[in-house]
Amino acid sequence: MQFTINHLLPIRIWENLGDVLLLGEGNLSFANSLLRQSAFEITNLIATTFDGKRRLTEEARKNADKVNKMGGLVLYDVDATQLKNTFTRSYQFDTIIFQFPNVGSRQAKYGRNPNHIMIRKFLQSAKESLKLNGSVLITAVDSPHYDGVFQFEEAAEYAGYQEPESFPFDPEMFPDYNHVNTNDQVSALDDHEAFLTWEFQPQP
Numbered sequence: 455m456q457f458t459i460n461h462l463l464p465i466r467i468w469e470n471l472g473d474v475l476l477l478g479e480g481n482l483s484f485a486n487s488l489l490r491q492s493a494f495e496i497t498n499l500i501a502t503t504f505d506g507k508r509r510l511t512e513e514a515r516k517n518a519d520k521v522n523k524m525g526g527l528v529l530y531d532v533d534a535t536q537l538k539n540t541f542t543r544s545y546q547f548d549t550i551i552f553q554f555p556n557v558g559s560r561q562a563k564y565g566r567n568p569n570h571i572m573i574r575k576f577l578q579s580a581k582e583s584l585k586l587n588g589s590v591l592i593t594a595v596d597s598p599h600y601d602g603v604f605q606f607e608e609a610a611e612y613a614g615y616q617e618p619e620s621f622p623f624d625p626e627m628f629p630d631y632n633h634v635n636t637n638d639q640v641s642a643l644d645d646h647e648a649f650l651t652w653e654f655q656p657q658p
């Protein structure tokens with residue numbers, strides 16, 4: 455499967471986000487950053503963490519308070535691969551976002567990288583919660599290593615999506631975003647220079 459890197463339209467995917475669901479939100483700084491800027495045209499935002507509330511860092515707790523004050527909702531213990539456990543079919547979103555997904559394990563699953571398997575399951579699950587013409591956005595490091603880890607084009611085909619497009623991700627568009635790694639609090643944004651946001655839309 456071929457894929458396209460669209461350098462001419464780096465922010466089209468960040469316009470008119472509408473009803474937004476965020477998965478795997480770590481310290482909730484991305485949710486906070488989105489809500490601070492009206493340019494994203496967000497109508498509703500639900501930010502979720504994989505961890506339970508009690509495992510949140512102090513920074514995450516502060517960001518959760520800010521998200522709530524700005525009208526967002528924070529939910530905990532949400533598995534991106536099992537959205538039906540949290541949302542009934544009446545919850546539908548325009549944009550479902552997962553920034554820098556990482557399962558924090560290298561143990562192969564079904565003979566494949568566990569992150570590729572997680573993305574496949576996430577895309578399958580997200581399809582049930584997308585409005586008509588909605589999109590899934592996933593941001594990851596742009597490198598041959600991460601291309602091999604995620605294999606986004608193959609995951610899209612497996613999960614019943616059109617060929618995904620990728621757009622350069624510029625962290626400067628999100629000033630309050632303080633990305634954290636899965637197993638520590640160090641930012642991957644400091645360790646890498648190039649990032650891509652992949653846009654997925656279900657097959658019609």
Ligand SMILES: C[S@@+](CC[C@H](N)C(=O)[O-])C[C@H]1O[C@@H](n2cnc3c(N)ncnc32)[C@H](O)[C@@H]1O
Pocket residue numbers: 477478479480481484503504505532533534535552553554555556557558572632633634635636
């Ligand atoms: C590299 S961290 C990125 C955190 C945050 N999105 C950010 O950009 O700062 C990866 C995140 O994926 C979450 N994660 C791993 N497996 C998940 C799953 N099945 N569902 C939801 N989140 C998951 C981890 O808990 C962790 O917060």
